[in-house]
Amino acid sequence: MSGAAMKKRRVAIVLFNLGGPDRPESVRPFLVNLFTDPAILRVPGFLRPLLGRLIAWRRTRPALENYAVLGGRSPLLELTEEQARALQAALAGEPGIEARCFIAMRYWHPMSEEAARAVQAWAPDEVLLLPLYPQYSTTTTGSSIAAWEEACRRLRFSAPTTTLCCWHSHGGFAAATAALVREAYAKARAALPADVGLRVLFSAHGLPESIVTAGDPYQWQVERSVEAVVQALAIEGLDHVVCYQSRVTPQKWIGPSTEEEIERAAHDKVAILVCPIAFVSEHSETLVELDVEYREEAEKLGVPGYFRVPAQNSDPAFIAALADLARAALGSGRALCSFAGARQCPKKHGDCPHARAAAAQRESVTEPA
Numbered sequence: 001m002s003g004a005a006m007k008k009r010r011v012a013i014v015l016f017n018l019g020g021p022d023r024p025e026s027v028r029p030f031l032v033n034l035f036t037d038p039a040i041l042r043v044p045g046f047l048r049p050l051l052g053r054l055i056a057w058r059r060t061r062p063a064l065e066n067y068a069v070l071g072g073r074s075p076l077l078e079l080t081e082e083q084a085r086a087l088q089a090a091l092a093g094e095p096g097i098e099a100r101c102f103i104a105m106r107y108w109h110p111m112s113e114e115a116a117r118a119v120q121a122w123a124p125d126e127v128l129l130l131p132l133y134p135q136y137s138t139t140t141t142g143s144s145i146a147a148w149e150e151a152c153r154r155l156r157f158s159a160p161t162t163t164l165c166c167w168h169s170h171g172g173f174a175a176a177t178a179a180l181v182r183e184a185y186a187k188a189r190a191a192l193p194a195d196v197g198l199r200v201l202f203s204a205h206g207l208p209e210s211i212v213t214a215g216d217p218y219q220w221q222v223e224r225s226v227e228a229v230v231q232a233l234a235i236e237g238l239d240h241v242v243c244y245q246s247r248v249t250p251q252k253w254i255g256p257s258t259e260e261e262i263e264r265a266a267h268d269k270v271a272i273l274v275c276p277i278a279f280v281s282e283h284s285e286t287l288v289e290l291d292v293e294y295r296e297e298a299e300k301l302g303v304p305g306y307f308r309v310p311a312q313n314s315d316p317a318f319i320a321a322l323a324d325l326a327r328a329a330l331g332s333g334r335a336l337c338s339f340a341g342a343r344q345c346p347k348k349h350g351d352c353p354h355a356r357a358a359a360a361q362r363e364s365v366t367e368p369a
Helices: 024-035 046-070 076-090 114-120 141-155 171-191 209-213 218-233 258-268 283-300 317-329 353-366
Strands: 009-017 097-105 124-132 161-166 196-205 237-246 271-276 305-310 335-337
Touching: 009 076, 009 114, 009 141, 024 046, 046 283, 076 097, 076 317, 097 114, 097 141, 097 335, 114 141, 124 141, 124 317, 141 161, 161 317, 161 353, 171 218, 171 271, 171 305, 171 317, 196 209, 196 218, 218 237, 237 258, 237 283, 258 271, 258 283, 271 283, 283 305, 335 353
Parallel strands: 009 097, 009 124, 124 161, 161 335, 196 237, 196 271, 271 305
Antiparallel strands: none
């Protein structure tokens, strides 16, 4: 067989994630990067730098306290690196391709330009952008895509690129998540008296309601994730609810909030098992907000039991699901969902790559020659 025939296609898989400060001194600049992102702080551009820095300044002290619980730094980069190594290993035997994983964090290093430089130096034949956000939002995946594209423009780097915009109810993801929930549910049930009920709180990061009403499909996709996981669980009569955490602004946010559901559980005298449905890695919002702050609130309110499902991290079934997603997406050369390329969100959720691509195609068809 000739060398040309044996040559494998080089595929760079870029994993998008939030990022987190790597030491106490990084907390303020991390927050500045977060709150000056136009996808996050939706105010006129001339106001954003000043207002974003003011919000970052006000949130630095509580953030430092949170990260102090974690030893002064976020574990997110190390956990994402483990996921990248595991995914690369899962694809190592894939015929015809040589896959290498890269990490592009949105608000702290390695950020998009660092990742794009590394990808450019490796000289891939194809790039797959794979967000570690199961549900698409303009504030997460959308912002990461924009940052990646800007970095590539600055570096004058171009390669055939596929963007996997969402995988909210992908069968492998749902099954892997359900397995973690099932194990945690069994342990919680065994620790509780037989006459105490157990409610599962599927908790996702919240969003201002205005972002959702403007067309962001995130809430709809979170609800589809929960439906898929509950179906895979197949626990008859499962008591469960979708709720949202991490509110940081005075605007009206989507609900119900996780705090409200903790209060309701106390009123109903049922124990709770919290599943972080939109986070696939442990970080401050699981290890501090869920494990410390909400646990303390539940105990104060008299909730008869508080338990938590671990995030997926490098769980083998979850990594296998990511590998399946990558295999299905490679070579398609377009922005797509994980559902055979077909858009699933209702039309009212038009603030996503699929909807914009469809609109652009309609415009090109209707333009006069």
